[in-house]
Amino acid sequence: xxxxxxxxxxxxxxxxxxxxxxxxxxxxxxxxxxxxxxxxxxxxxxxxxxxxxxxxxxxxxxxxxxxxxxxxxxxxxxxxxxxxxxxxxxxxxxxxxxxxxxxxxxxxxxxxxxxxxxxxxxxxxxxxxxxxxxxxxxxxxxxxxxxxxxxxxxxxxxxxxxxxxxxxxxxxxxxxxxxxxxxxxxxxxxxxxxxxxxxxxxxxxxxxxxxxxxxxxxxxxxxxxxxxxxxxxxxxxxxxxxxxxxxxxxxxxxxxxxxxxxxxxxxxxxxxxxxxxxxx
Ligand SMILES: [Zn+2]
Numbered sequence: 060x061x062x063x064x065x066x067x068x069x070x071x072x073x074x075x076x077x078x079x080x081x082x083x084x085x086x087x088x089x090x091x092x093x094x095x096x097x098x099x100x101x102x103x104x105x106x107x108x109x110x111x112x113x114x115x116x117x118x119x120x121x122x123x124x125x126x127x128x129x130x131x132x133x134x135x136x137x138x139x140x141x142x143x144x145x146x147x148x149x150x151x152x153x154x155x156x157x158x159x160x161x162x163x164x165x166x167x168x169x170x171x172x173x174x175x176x177x178x179x180x181x182x183x184x185x186x187x188x189x190x191x192x193x194x195x196x197x198x199x200x201x202x203x204x205x206x207x208x209x210x211x212x213x214x215x216x217x218x219x220x221x222x223x224x225x226x227x228x229x230x231x232x233x234x235x236x237x238x239x240x241x242x243x244x245x246x247x248x249x250x251x252x253x254x255x256x257x258x259x260x261x262x263x264x265x266x267x268x269x270x271x272x273x274x275x276x277x278x279x280x281x282x283x284x285x286x287x288x289x290x291x292x293x294x295x296x297x298x299x300x301x302x303x304x305x306x307x308x309x310x311x312x313x314x315x316x317x318x319x320x321x322x323x324x325x326x327x328x329x330x331x332x333x334x335x336x337x338x339x
Contacts, residue, residue, distance in 0.1 A: 062278045077249040107189045121175035128168040135161035252290040263287035
C-alpha cells in the first residue's frame with residue numbers, strides 16, 4: 060500500500076476514533092445527569108419521613124390532652140351530680156370549687172387539644188404536599204431515565220457503526236501501528252497523525268532531529284514523533300503558509316514538473332537550515 064494511502068486511512072481512522080471516544084465519554088457521563096435529581100428526591104423523602112415522625116409525636120400529645128379533657132369532664136359531671144345531695148353551705152362551697160376547678164381544667168385542655176388538632180391538620184397538609192411532590196419527582200426521574208437510556212442506546216449504536224467503518228479501514232494495516240495509533244489518540248485528545256512544518260512537529264511543536272524530518276519527507280515508512288509519539292507525515296505547504304514563511308516559490312502550475320523540481324530544491328535548503336538549527 061502506498062504511504063499516501065496509509066496516511067489517508069490513518070486520518071480517516073483518527074476521525075472515527077475521536078468520534079468514538081467522545082461518544083464513549085458521553086455514555087459514561089450519562090448517569091451523572093441524574094445524580095442531582097436523585098439527590099433531590101432523597102432529600103424530599105427524608106423530609107417526608109421527618110414530618111411523619113413529627114406527626115406521630117404531636118398525635119401522642121393530642122391523645123394525652125384528649126384523655127385529660129375526658130378526666131376533667133368526668134370530674135365536673137360527677138361533682139355536678141353530687142350537687143343534689145349536699146346539705147350544708149360548706150359542702151356546697153367545696154363542691155362548687157371542685158366544679159369550677161374541673162371546668163377551668165376542661166377549658167384549658169380543650170384549648171390545648173384544639174391547638175394540637177390544628178397542628179396535626181397542618182402537618183397532614185404538608186405531608187400531602189410533600190407526597191405529591193415526591194410522586195411528581197419520581198415520575199419526572201423515571202421519564203428522564205427512559206430518555207437517557209434511549210440516548211445511550213442511540214450513542215452505542217453510533218459507536219457500533221463507527222466500529223464497522225473502523226474495521227474496514229483497519230484491513231491491510233499493521234496491527235502494531237493501529238494499536239499505537241489508537242493509544243496516542245486516546246492520550247492526546249484526538250490527534251494521532253500530524254504534519255511536520257519547517258522540521259517542527261505540529262502536534263507538540265518540538266524541532267525534530269534532521270534525520271527524522273528527512274524520513275518523514277521521504278514518506279517510505281511510518282515515523283512516530285520522538286517527543287509526543289504521534290505519527291508524522293509531510294504535506295506540501297499551501298499557498299498561505301508559503302506566504303507566511305516567505306518562500307520564494309513562483310513555480311507555475313502550468314508546468315508541474317518544474318514546480319516539483321523547484322519544491323524539491325526548496326526542501327533541500329530547508330532541511331539544511333533545520334539541520335543547522337538542530338546542531339546548534
Ligand atoms: Zn511531536
